[in-house]
Amino acid sequence: MTAATAETLTSRVWRTLATVVDPELDEAITDLGFVAGVQVRLHDDRGHAVSVRLRLPTYFCAPNFAYLMVADAHDAVLALPSVDTVDIVLEDHFAAEEINAGVAADAGFSGSFPAQAGGELDELRRTFRRKAHLACLERAVRKLVAEGWQVDALSAGRLGDVPQSPERESLLRRRAELGLPTDPASPLLLEDSGEEIPAENVAARLRFAKAVRVSIEGNAGLCRGLLHTRYSRMAEEVPS
Structure with missing residues (x-):
């Protein structure tokens, strides 16, 4: 494997890891600083072996969240x-x-923690996808309100009314993950079930969406701070 080939594949691995998100924080593990390193080497004449090191803000981060990130990173790479x-x-x-052993063996969460797990993590993943959708919806709505939309008019809004922007792209991805329509003519304000939010419920639903968004962003900020403090301290403790 030439140095150029290794560099190219390493770059692709990093870009791929940027598509893996912390399920609770709805941010890429690369942006959060959870990827500590990537190594690529020639495995045989047919392919390469990739090693990825992950780290989390605390020693006691929830194992179900950690499992999802390790498994998603494995499958993506x-x-x-x-x-x-x-x-x-x-x-x-x-x-x-x-x-690590469970993901490597494709044992699933239940197989990795047979004495503790009550099942696989599909419902947990759906729960966090619904929260991520709400947060992205609130960000898109705030963009429309900043451009002059009145809250009372939002019930008639369409997805195509949201201008091209990171907020729009994030909302489209979250809707696709939930199986919601992504065509421009579809209603902007949808419940996770796909039903339109009635006009009389819009204000209350958006207040709840704001609370979800603030909680997600607050937790992300806390995790960044904990990660920085944890690994800065570890670096200081390593003897020279």
Whole structure:
């Protein structure tokens, strides 16, 4: 493997990891600083082996959230062309051994924690996707209000009314994840079930969406601070 090939594939791995999000914070694990390193080497004549090191803000971060990120990172990187094997290693976490082994063996969350898990994490993932949709909807609505829309008029708004912007792109992705329509003519204000939000419920629903968005952003800020403090302290403790 030439240096140029390794550099190109390493860059693709980092871009792919940027599509993996913390399920609770709805931000890319790369933006949050959770990816500690990526290593690519030639595995055989057919493909490459990729190793990724992940780290989290605290030793006791919820193992179900951690499992989702490790599993999603594994699946995303393994799907890259020319990648033959993937080793995702979660470091400095109380359940790292179980999570790393379970993801490597494709055992699922229940198989990784047979004595504790009550099932797989599909419903948990859906719950956080619904919260992410609400937060993205509130951001898109705030953009419209800043441009002069009145709250009373939002019930008649269409997805196409949201101008091209990061807020629009995020909302489209979250709607697609929930199976909601993404065509410009579809109603802007939809429940997670796909039903339109009645005009009389718009104000209350948007207040709730704002609370969800503020909570997500606040938790993300807290996690960034904890991660920085944790690993800055570890670096200071390493003997020179």
